[in-house]
Amino acid sequence: MDSIIGQDAAVAGLEAALASLRVPHAFLFAGPEGVGKHLAAVEVAKALLCGKGPKKSCGKCPSCRRVEAETHADLYALTVPEGRSTIAIDEVRELARRLAQSPFEGARKVAVVDPADAMTVEAQNSILKTLEEPPADTTIILVAENTDALLPTVRSRCRRVTFVRQSDEKVKDFLAGRGIEADTAEVLARAAQGSFAAALRLSEGALAEARTTLLPAILAARPGDEEEIAESIAYAGEGGRRTLAERREDAITLLGALHSAVVDALRAKQGAPVRTNEDLAENIRGFAASADFDTLAELEKEVSDAIIVIDAYADVRLAAMRVASAFSRRRRPPAEAEAPAGTAEDPHARAGGPQRTAGRPSKLKPR
Numbered sequence: 001m002d003s004i005i006g007q008d009a010a011v012a013g014l015e016a017a018l019a020s021l022r023v024p025h026a027f028l029f030a031g032p033e034g035v036g037k038h039l040a041a042v043e044v045a046k047a048l049l050c051g052k053g054p055k056k057s058c059g060k061c062p063s064c065r066r067v068e069a070e071t072h073a074d075l076y077a078l079t080v081p082e083g084r085s086t087i088a089i090d091e092v093r094e095l096a097r098r099l100a101q102s103p104f105e106g107a108r109k110v111a112v113v114d115p116a117d118a119m120t121v122e123a124q125n126s127i128l129k130t131l132e133e134p135p136a137d138t139t140i141i142l143v144a145e146n147t148d149a150l151l152p153t154v155r156s157r158c159r160r161v162t163f164v165r166q167s168d169e170k171v172k173d174f175l176a177g178r179g180i181e182a183d184t185a186e187v188l189a190r191a192a193q194g195s196f197a198a199a200l201r202l203s204e205g206a207l208a209e210a211r212t213t214l215l216p217a218i219l220a221a222r223p224g225d226e227e228e229i230a231e232s233i234a235y236a237g238e239g240g241r242r243t244l245a246e247r248r249e250d251a252i253t254l255l256g257a258l259h260s261a262v263v264d265a266l267r268a269k270q271g272a273p274v275r276t277n278e279d280l281a282e283n284i285r286g287f288a289a290s291a292d293f294d295t296l297a298e299l300e301k302e303v304s305d306a307i308i309v310i311d312a313y314a315d316v317r318l319a320a321m322r323v324a325s326a327f328s329r330r331r332r333p334p335a336e337a338e339a340p341a342g343t344a345e346d347p348h349a350r351a352g353g354p355q356r357t358a359g360r361p362s363k364l365k366p367r
Contacts, residue, residue: 001015002075003039003043004039005166005170005196006167006170007035007040007163007276009164010029010038010161010162010163014161015041015042016161017057017159018044018056023048023124023139025138025140026158026159027140027142027158027159027160028142028147028155028159028161029142029143030147030160030162031163032164034195034196034197034198034200035163035194035196036163036196037114038114039164040161040163040358041114041141042068044139044141045067045072045075045112045141046059046229048110049105049106049110049140053110063106070243072104074103074108074110075112076099076109076201077111078091078096078113078114079113079114079115080244080245082244083243083244084244085117085118085121085124085248086120086313087113087119088123092123092126092127095113095127096130098127099111099134099135100135101251108137108139109135109137109322110138110140111138111140111141112143113143115143116143117145117150118313121186124150124189125151127154128151128157129142131158131340132157136231140158146311149312164193166196168190169189170192171189171195172185172189172277174190174196174200175203178200178203183261190276191211191256191274192253192257193258197249198256201250202253202257207236207253210232210236210254214233215261215283217232218324218327219261219265220286221327221330222328223328225328227321227324228324229324230324232250233254233316233320233323233324234320236251236253241242247316248282248310251320252310252311253330255303255307255323258303259303261277261287263276264284264301265284265287265288265296266288266293266296268284269288269296292332295330302326306323336353
């Protein structure tokens with residue numbers, strides 16, 4: 001499991017279980033998004049299904065390669081169907097039916113349910129029957145970020161393996177290993193908040209542009225910007241990432257970066273330097289000056305709550321609209337309140353605000 005970075009305790013526990021040949025019938029891999037849970041599930045499946053396993057996979061045999069490609073006949077991967085936000089009872093029943101069959105290639109079967117916290121209550125009650133009376137030759141791996149969304153009875157029948165957030169240094173090294181220059185890697189590592197996957201998404205394509213163009217626009221939002229901001233959050237990574245699951249991931253990533261910017265603003269309000277988003281320091285200091293501390297704290301909570309509800313498969317657009325409304329209606333700075341009456345100045349033309357030209361749509365949303 002050398003490919004799993006920064007999860008020494010989790011890897012040690014898994015390797016010990018494999019080496020002892022006492023692998024539990026069910027695991028629960030729990031932790032934040034993008035820290036190695038799914039990769040660990042694949043590595044465990046490789047070891048259990050490898051022709052030279054089950055203590056350790058060789059990583060080279062046809063069985064290992066088919067597990068990596070998710071084409072192995074004895075590997076059952078269950079995820080959220082395209083266009084849906086949950087795993088329904090019918091998918092779980094089909095999984096149970098297939099697990100009841102004998103292995104096709106080897107001595108075991110492995111099922112990976114990711115994200116397990118997307119299962120409906122009915123689906124969880126259905127999989128509970130399999131967890132209570134599992135086939136002797138089967139290992140089930142549930143992968144979840146929000147374990148509170150799982151029934152206590154489901155959690156109690158799995159051996160929990162906890163995956164932790166990564167250090168900024170490890171995320172930076174991860175990005176540097178993919179050719180990203182050191183200064184950029186350092187900024188993105190802090191913005192990713194310990195997630196390799198978030199750091200990688202923030203470094204690529206539309207989300208890279210979104211962080212540097214949309215975050216300043218959101219921080220400078222004024223009343224009337226709500227619709228555009230909501231669209232920007234809900235479709236930030238539109239370039240090539242069109243599935244519902246991918247849009248959800250992108251929205252969570254962008255909101256995570258926005259959350260770190262609000263936390264930076266709270267620091268700036270107290271006279272501390274901007275730490276996480278140094279490249280956006282001027283925008284963040286201007287944002288900090290535009291509201292009092294209590295308002296900034298409320299916005300921090302609003303973004304945090306939005307991440308939680310989107311992660312729990314709420315409607316991305318509605319959650320984005322709530323965030324957009326909160327930012328656009330925040331308290332205006334005293335200088336604006338004292339502006340002379342009758343001025344023709346467009347409030348969106350102030351430094352950092354979304355620019356508009358009559359007869360032309362805003363460029364707030366990246367294309």
